[in-house]
Amino acid sequence: MPVYVQHEALGQVNDVFNAEALWQAPGLALFARRPLLRDLLERSPREQRGRAATRCFSHVKLLLPQEEVDDDRHLTRGARARDLAQSLTDLHRKDFGDLLGSDEVRYDVVGDDKLEPGQVEVKFGHAVYLPAPGERPLYTISASRDSAVWKTVCPVYPNQRLTLIGESGLSATYAVPGWPFGADDAILLVNDGPEAPIEVQVRPKDAFECSFDAANGYYTIRSRRAGPDGTVARLFIKIGRVSAPASLSGSSRPNSVRPAPPRAPAVWKGRAVSDPELTALPVARPVPKELDATYAPVARQRVCLAALALPRLSRYRETGAVALEIGLNRALVPASQSKDAVISFAVDHADEVHAITAAGRQRIDVPSSFTPIDAIAVRLLVVAPGMADRYRALLCLPNAPGLPVAADTPCTFGRGVPTLAALRVLDSPGFLRHADGATGTSADRLGLSRNAFSFEASKDGYRIVRLAPMQALYHLDDQLDFVASIDNAAPGQPYLLPVGHHLVAGHYVLRFDA
Incomplete structure (x- = not known):
């Protein structure tokens, strides 16, 4: 792999703000104990023809001891750092003017806590870019380990063609928080201009799988090598557009910069033609051993917990509840113990929704989709206006x-009824938080009566009867789209819920299957 970021230490100097001491050693460079900045730029040209350099690097970042940079900022308002950058710029133009062409020389001086007094390090290379004064970022790169908590990695500027992100900011342009791969692995971002999407490449190529999730607008990078515990490291990369070029300023543009990949063409396959001479034979049914055996009826209907309705806690201030936190374990079912959760969702007293993972806590928008477990998405959907006052x-x-x-047997659902108690997964003190921290x-x-409603499976669907007058019930279709708020569901006139549709009561979105 080419060296995209050249990182070198200049050694010990008496005055880190002395440009001549950093640029070139007095006398012949051959006898210098360690090459200085001019020698490094000369030995590592940007382009060369044969052994002759034809172009040199023009953007250089200097790393000085943080304490000395702070002292300069306190005593001279950063004047020595500015003078150092300007002096090195002048020396650079003077010695490499014939190799610059139209490139602009730029230097940046920053502090580093890891450096001891008198130590200086430099960074330059194909993936080192310093923005011009007033230049605004074109993209923002974010990374996540779980697709829930995103952390900003770096900006990408319009004229910044190559950006290398990895474990360390010394060997890459920027470091990725929580980098899950090796120190020698990296992700290369290629920016061919504001009209073209950023190209994402992995290094080394044979060590990773890189795919774009058009539905969620991020890249998934997965290692081809499993770790000692058998797990496969992965990282999500999101490229957000910060500003649009002039030609696109009048049109809306999504945050994702890569369009959905085209679908593969459909392939028609001919059916195998059965032999018309074959005789169809009836399937032999097993003969029961006892013809007078007694058979019990088999329950064919089923009720499933399809979703959880996150409430607006602002409606329950009098209870003292300040947060409802629901964690999902590796099976992606609610876990009463937070230590078992791979991802959690919380609603606070201001009705804001947060995602919580091992990487931290972050406020999220609705709708959203997350992938805490490979190939399984967890969706957070917007509620319809007819339910928005409660959920x-x-x-x-x-x-x-x-x-x-x-079938044909009435059942009751509520927090005081044992029927379907296994589906009332939030019937535990571990999910609700109060202002005093108590559980x-x-x-x-919150929102579910002791005897909320009854239901009875029939051939036409499910007959729903409201048992508690104040119990709110909502009807959603098979796609979880809002159908109606159930107002009339009296014993003499039950509400008929079609098979496969959903009923919302309290926190629970129940699907009634055949």
């Missing part, structure tokens, strides 16, 4: 737990 979002459960129910109250007390 903030719908948290879909990919592995919906379910229980069988008997002990079941989250089911």
Whole structure:
């Protein structure tokens, strides 16, 4: 792999703000103990023909001891650092003017806590770019380990063609927080101008899989090598557009910079023609051993917990509840213990939604989609206006737990009824937080009556009867789209819920299957 970022130490100097002492050693460079900046630039040209350099690097970042940079800022308002950058710029133009062409020489002086007094380090190379004064970023690069908590990595400027991100900011342009791969691995971003999307490449290529998720607008980079514990490291990269070029300023442009990849063309396959001479034979049914055996009816209907409705806690201020936090374990079902959760979702007293993972806590927008486990997405859906006064979002459960129910037998659902109690996954004090930090109250007390409603499976669907007059019930279709607020569901006139549709009561979005 080419050296995209050249990082070198200049050694010990008496005055880190002395440009001549950093640029070139007095006398012959052959006898210098360590090459200085001019020698490094000369030995590592940007372009060369044969052994002759035809172009040199023009953007250089100097790293000085942080304490000395702070002292300069306190005593001279940073004048010595500015003078150092200007003096090195002049020396650079003087000695390499014939190799610059139209390139502008730029120097930047920054502090580094890791450097001891008198130590100086430099960075330059194909992936080192210093923005011009007033130049605004074109893109912002963010990274996540779990697709929930995103951390900003770096900006990308309009004229910044190559950006290398990796474990360390010394061997790369920028360091990625929580980098899960090796020190020699990296991600290369190629910017061919504001009209073209950024190209994402992995280094080394044979060590990673890189794919673009058009639905969620981010790249998934997955190692081809499993770790000692058998897990495969992965990283999500999101490229956000900060500003649009002049030609696109009048049109809206999504945050994602890579369009959805085209679908592969459909392929028609001919069916195998069965032999018309073959005789179709009836399938032999097994003969029961006892013809007079007694058979019990089999429950064919099933009720599943398809989603959880996150409430607006601002409506329950009198209860003292300040947060409802729901964690999903590796099976992506609610976990009462936060230590078992791979991702958690919280609603606070201001009705803001947060995602919580091992990487931290971050406020999120609705709708959103997350991938805490490979190939399984967790969706957070917007609630319809007819439910928005009570609910903030719908948290879909990919592995919906379910229980069988008997046909033509009335069943009651509520926080005081054992029927379908296994589906009331929030009936635990561990999910609700109070202002004093205390727990002990079941989250089911928010919006779910002791006897909320009854249902009975029939051939036409499910007959729903409201048992508690104040219990709010909502009807969603098979795609979780809002159908109606159930106002009339009296014993003499039950509400008919079609098979496969959903009923919302309290926090629970129940799907009634055949």
